[in-house]
Amino acid sequence: MDSRNFTYMFYGFAAAWAILVIYVITLVSRERKIHQEMSRLQKLIEEGSRK
């Protein structure tokens, strides 16, 4: 197996997986932000309606 050929195949696979992993990480971080913002706003609404 030609080593340069194999190295570039590895780059290709690594790039494909890296893009997918980065996208999943972005989704997870967005999910966390949404949960935080949602609970913050719900708390503000509850406090506001009590006043």
Add this chain to the structure above:
Amino acid sequence: MREKLIYLIAVGVAILLVANLYNILLVLPDEANQGAIWRIFTFHFPSAMSAGLCSFLALIGSMMYLWRRNLWWDAFAVSATELTLAFGAIVLITGMIWARIIWGIWWAWDARLTSTLVSWLAYAAYLIFRKAIEEPTARARYSAVISILTFPGVIISWKSIEWWRTQHPGPVLTIRGGGGMAPGMQPAAYWNLLALAVFAMILLSIRLRQENSQRLIDGFRRQVHEI
């Protein structure tokens, strides 16, 4: 229940991807002319099909929004467009890496590569454009029009290898009338297509839920503002 089902499918997809990797890297032999690099095709083709599927879903979402004027369809379209970009990036990068070995160059301005890049940039512009408009219904309306106008680029990209004979290889899979790939190697690409397409649908459902939660947050913000 819905979340558990999504996790269950995700576990199935993960197992399938690992099994595919094992088959592609350790079971299948090198290709006679290309050597090891042919294996990139087993990610390049499924990613291209997944990107195409997502762009089609974005088109459906955009048309449905213009018809129904329901923001759920706009959320569906933007979620599908994001995935089109992610899978499109895999297509472009894996293609360039393959080209570096087989053609000796990273890029050629041939019909397939150029139309794919132009479509990818148009979808990126769609996402950037959305940030520029505050009002949700105007944003959804203009975005839907851009998405519909962008989709023909995907068709051109798909058919370009049949319409013009330039640098990019013609169809290689038997199903498209090609004969450039040994029949024993083709199932690996199809299995990866199944895994990546289902994975794309899982990500789409998660992204769609986030987009709908974001709309809920916007409603809460207005409520807080009124208090």
